Amino acid sequence: MNKKLLYILLICTGLLSFWSPVVHASSETVHEDPVAPLLLALLVILLVAKGGGELFERLGMPAVLGELVGGIIIGNLVLINPAWSFFEPLRELTIEVHWAVIVDGLARLGVIILLFEVGLESTLDGMLKVGTSSFIVAILGVVAPAVLGYGISWLLIREIPPQLAGRIPAGFSLHYIHLFIGCVLCATSVGITARVFKDMKRLQTKEAQIILGAAVIDDVLGLIVLAVVSGIVTAAKAGLAFQASSIFRILGISVLFLGGALTIGRFMIPKIMNQLAKLRTGGMMLISSLLLAFLLSYLAGLAGLAAIVGAFAAGLLLEKVHFQGFREDIDIFELIRPVSTFLVPIFFVLMGIQVHLESFANLSILGLAAGITIAAIIGKQVCAYGAIEKGLDRLSIGVGMIPRGEVGLIFASIGRSMNVIDPSTFSAVVIMVIVTTLVTPPILKVTIARCDRKKIGVSEASSNISKAQ
Amino acid sequence: MNKKLLYILLICTGLLSFWSPVVHASSETVHEDPVAPLLLALLVILLVAKGGGELFERLGMPAVLGELVGGIIIGNLVLINPAWSFFEPLRELTIEVHWAVIVDGLARLGVIILLFEVGLESTLDGMLKVGTSSFIVAILGVVAPAVLGYGISWLLIREIPPQLAGRIPAGFSLHYIHLFIGCVLCATSVGITARVFKDMKRLQTKEAQIILGAAVIDDVLGLIVLAVVSGIVTAAKAGLAFQASSIFRILGISVLFLGGALTIGRFMIPKIMNQLAKLRTGGMMLISSLLLAFLLSYLAGLAGLAAIVGAFAAGLLLEKVHFQGFREDIDIFELIRPVSTFLVPIFFVLMGIQVHLESFANLSILGLAAGITIAAIIGKQVCAYGAIEKGLDRLSIGVGMIPRGEVGLIFASIGRSMNVIDPSTFSAVVIMVIVTTLVTPPILKVTIARCDRKKIGVSEASSNISKAQ
Numbered sequence: 001m002n003k004k005l006l007y008i009l010l011i012c013t014g015l016l017s018f019w020s021p022v023v024h025a026s027s028e029t030v031h032e033d034p035v036a037p038l039l040l041a042l043l044v045i046l047l048v049a050k051g052g053g054e055l056f057e058r059l060g061m062p063a064v065l066g067e068l069v070g071g072i073i074i075g076n077l078v079l080i081n082p083a084w085s086f087f088e089p090l091r092e093l094t095i096e097v098h099w100a101v102i103v104d105g106l107a108r109l110g111v112i113i114l115l116f117e118v119g120l121e122s123t124l125d126g127m128l129k130v131g132t133s134s135f136i137v138a139i140l141g142v143v144a145p146a147v148l149g150y151g152i153s154w155l156l157i158r159e160i161p162p163q164l165a166g167r168i169p170a171g172f173s174l175h176y177i178h179l180f181i182g183c184v185l186c187a188t189s190v191g192i193t194a195r196v197f198k199d200m201k202r203l204q205t206k207e208a209q210i211i212l213g214a215a216v217i218d219d220v221l222g223l224i225v226l227a228v229v230s231g232i233v234t235a236a237k238a239g240l241a242f243q244a245s246s247i248f249r250i251l252g253i254s255v256l257f258l259g260g261a262l263t264i265g266r267f268m269i270p271k272i273m274n275q276l277a278k279l280r281t282g283g284m285m286l287i288s289s290l291l292l293a294f295l296l297s298y299l300a301g302l303a304g305l306a307a308i309v310g311a312f313a314a315g316l317l318l319e320k321v322h323f324q325g326f327r328e329d330i331d332i333f334e335l336i337r338p339v340s341t342f343l344v345p346i347f348f349v350l351m352g353i354q355v356h357l358e359s360f361a362n363l364s365i366l367g368l369a370a371g372i373t374i375a376a377i378i379g380k381q382v383c384a385y386g387a388i389e390k391g392l393d394r395l396s397i398g399v400g401m402i403p404r405g406e407v408g409l410i411f412a413s414i415g416r417s418m419n420v421i422d423p424s425t426f427s428a429v430v431i432m433v434i435v436t437t438l439v440t441p442p443i444l445k446v447t448i449a450r451c452d453r454k455k456i457g458v459s460e461a462s463s464n465i466s467k468a469q
Numbered sequence: 470m471n472k473k474l475l476y477i478l479l480i481c482t483g484l485l486s487f488w489s490p491v492v493h494a495s496s497e498t499v500h501e502d503p504v505a506p507l508l509l510a511l512l513v514i515l516l517v518a519k520g521g522g523e524l525f526e527r528l529g530m531p532a533v534l535g536e537l538v539g540g541i542i543i544g545n546l547v548l549i550n551p552a553w554s555f556f557e558p559l560r561e562l563t564i565e566v567h568w569a570v571i572v573d574g575l576a577r578l579g580v581i582i583l584l585f586e587v588g589l590e591s592t593l594d595g596m597l598k599v600g601t602s603s604f605i606v607a608i609l610g611v612v613a614p615a616v617l618g619y620g621i622s623w624l625l626i627r628e629i630p631p632q633l634a635g636r637i638p639a640g641f642s643l644h645y646i647h648l649f650i651g652c653v654l655c656a657t658s659v660g661i662t663a664r665v666f667k668d669m670k671r672l673q674t675k676e677a678q679i680i681l682g683a684a685v686i687d688d689v690l691g692l693i694v695l696a697v698v699s700g701i702v703t704a705a706k707a708g709l710a711f712q713a714s715s716i717f718r719i720l721g722i723s724v725l726f727l728g729g730a731l732t733i734g735r736f737m738i739p740k741i742m743n744q745l746a747k748l749r750t751g752g753m754m755l756i757s758s759l760l761l762a763f764l765l766s767y768l769a770g771l772a773g774l775a776a777i778v779g780a781f782a783a784g785l786l787l788e789k790v791h792f793q794g795f796r797e798d799i800d801i802f803e804l805i806r807p808v809s810t811f812l813v814p815i816f817f818v819l820m821g822i823q824v825h826l827e828s829f830a831n832l833s834i835l836g837l838a839a840g841i842t843i844a845a846i847i848g849k850q851v852c853a854y855g856a857i858e859k860g861l862d863r864l865s866i867g868v869g870m871i872p873r874g875e876v877g878l879i880f881a882s883i884g885r886s887m888n889v890i891d892p893s894t895f896s897a898v899v900i901m902v903i904v905t906t907l908v909t910p911p912i913l914k915v916t917i918a919r920c921d922r923k924k925i926g927v928s929e930a931s932s933n934i935s936k937a938q
Contacts, residue, residue: 042575045572046815052818060910061910067818067821070821071820071823072822076825076826076827079826089567090819090822098564099503101567102503103507103511103514104564104566282810286811334799335807339807342755349521352536352542357545357548409537437531438534
């Protein structure tokens with residue numbers, strides 16, 4: 001038992017000492033991106049809470065006391081070394097607490113939990129088993145809308161939006177706005193499509209299966225595109241001019257990060273989970289999942305990628321089997337769901353709140369909204385040609401891929417917080433997300449019914465032929 | 470079905486129109502207490518999310534889209550009436566998002582969830598069945614430490630702490646500090662005591678049962694004392710001089726609020742829950758519980774009481790039986806627990822972080838810590854005399870009531886955010902909480918063992934007598 005105690009203490013101390021130099025670098029960029037230091041703070045706080053709680057549990061004391069003592073230690077590290085001042089903002093009486101910042105923070109955490117859940121629902125093996133048609137459909141479904149989106153933005157946005165003036169970094173060009181709009185159009189969210197297919201009892205058709213497979217691949221492709229685009233913008237903010245080579249560099253970092261996290265994680269996670277399952281302190285199943293999600297999100301940020309890339313990777317890594325050793329006789333989904341049930345709606349309502357309807361009094365914004373909506377719809381029609389099997393209802397595949405849903409929204413919100421997407425453009429994007437989702441079910445019902453009639457026509461014709469024979 | 474749709478819309482609209490005038494009043498006090506507008510914002514956001522989600526589900530559209538449209542509506546209410554500008558801070562790009570504010574907000578929500586859980590674990594019926602001894606023990610256990618705490622604070626704090634200078638409102642007197650310290654000492658947290666009794670297989674003894682019963686009553690009594698003390702401070706900040714009569718006024722409000730909430734709630738909640746259970750949108754079981762907790766917490770704030778009083782009342786009101794109609798085949802505890810597993814440790818670690826160890830270099834602060842710790846221990850010894858049964862081990866009862874735990878901490882944190890408790894005094898209170906919890910198990914083990922020896926002695930003596938006869 002004493003050996004295990006030592007273990008826990010060593011892990012805590014090790015992580016703390018790893019964290020302190022990192023912290024110094026990140027605390028300087030606090031005003032840049034609040035998510036990175038928030039994730040770091042939550043990581044350290046939850047780690048210290050569980051480390052202290054475990055220690056006190058083993059000493060026969062309430063875990064709460066351990067959490068308190070852990071807090072006293074990390075809060076007073078500054079007495080040992082004045083550079084370890086990361087937690088000082090939490091100790092000052094002067095910090096201005098505004099409720100809107102807290103709501104904003106809850107929404108940001110909501111997105112991370114949402115992408116973590118999306119990742120949990122997919123598995124690496126399932127992703128590798130997706131068919132060739134789905135794969136090509138997914139790639140075309142990312143490339144075509146991205147190109148169209150860039151084009152339509154280039155056509156319609158000819159000057160830097162007035163609301164961005166004064167916030168844009170040196171070296172900013174309209175280029176970045178076009179790139180981000182292209183990126184937003186890449187996303188696919190086939191939930192509503194799946195529901196239409198299900199309602200019409202067509203979920204087992206080849207068309208539905210291709211769409212569902214493509215959606216899984218699209219999640220990853222979309223995140224890579226987002227990583228590249230946001231990487232380019234971040235580099236531009238740091239004063240680096242845009243170069244074609246930097247795309248490859250950032251693409252390399254994204255693939256390396258995802259590949260690295262998935263490879264190392266696949267090897268390490270079963271071992272770490274086995275150790276964590278032995279702890280006595282409560283709630284470790286949920287907290288260890290959250291710690292992994294926050295850790296990978298934070299590391300993604302350090303690598304210059306969006307935090308949600310890391311959250312998705314964390315979800316992809318965790319499988320049910322990793323939790324077999326834990327006392328809790330409950331599925332990990334059941335533990336994450338209450339957290340997401342609380343936090344995720346806050347994100348979506350906040351996205352709605354940030355839509356400025358008065359923007360649409362401006363005809364050019366209305367035109368932009370119409371333009372990107374049309375680009376979004378047409379762009380996905382291209383991917384129907386990626387389905388290689390014969391006799392498919394290609395129109396239904398193209399229509400089924402139209403909805404942008406939450407992923408497009410998340411990308412747009414990231415663009416907004418990077419000061420690339422201004423409030424009016426953001427409003428146009430939200431309208432696009434709503435319209436693409438609203439139009440899909442009625443159109444899809446028509447195309448499926450039309451295809452049915454054709455098939456009946458064909459089979460009637462062939463039965464007539466056979467009768468004639 | 471259309472009737473139900475109408476129902477939902479009416480409820481949403483009604484609540485929205487109720488909320489807008491209220492909001493105006495509260496948005497002016499934003500910098501005073503961030504919890505009230507945070508709760509209001511979360512209430513409206515979650516309500517709109519679920520109302521919109523339900524509507525869209527019924528129309529065969531994804532709930533997410535309904536949440537988005539709901540957000541667009543509440544965000545753009547300002548276009549109809551410029552006074553409905555509550556959500557404007559969420560739409561401005563200029564708001565400064567600092568991670569520490571988000572962590573602070575998560576901790577504040579954590580306390581509300583914690584008190585909600587404490588309330589959920591107790592039932593109104595269980596509270597009314599508590600024995601006379603427990604009741605008297607609880608009352609003495611609140612009165613004696615409060616008086617002693619006031620006295621020790623009066624002895625040791627002779628001037629306004631320098632860290633409070635410049636923040637104190639007009640009419641502030643040392644009196645309020647003494648009152649708050651008395652209030653902090655009222656709390657009891659018998660978790661560790663119950664564990665010692667359990668480990669020694671004494672949980673079924675009369676002594677243990679009296680302590681456990683007293684703890685249930687203490688939760689309510691402590692909250693009433695907190696309500697009165699914080700009410701007096703709030704009145705003072707509003708420029709009202711302290712009067713003995715105001716104690717009775719605030720006591721009246723507290724009792725009215727708790728009584729009113731519990732009476733109305735008991736009648737209304739089964740009906741509301743029955744309606745909510747019929748909704749199709751997901752997660753309603755958790756969200757309806759959170760909505761009730763946030764609503765009562767917010768109303769408690771409006772009544773001038775601490776938000777946690779409302780959270781506790783909400784928990785007290787909700788019983789398992791209210792959730793029978795919901796689709797989810799799960800206990801409400803299981804749904805709240807993941808949320809509290811995530812948020813509550815953040816509160817405790819934050820309390821630790823806010824301890825300034827360097828304060829104790831100042832001898833007077835060290836003396837204060839020692840003084841209130843001693844007052845805390847002696848104060849609870851008085852309550853042993855409340856146990857009316859004969860032949861009880863009174864010493865064990867007094868010792869078992871010593872730990873202050875989380876409730877004392879929560880009270881101190883409220884005092885801190887009201888600028889009545891300065892950082893140094895807060896640090897002293899945390900030390901008191903830790904020491905009272907740490908000393909209890911060893912002392913309790915000794916007193917229980919001593920009592921055992923006495924009983925054995927008595928029985929040996931009586932058996933000797935019977936042998937002799």
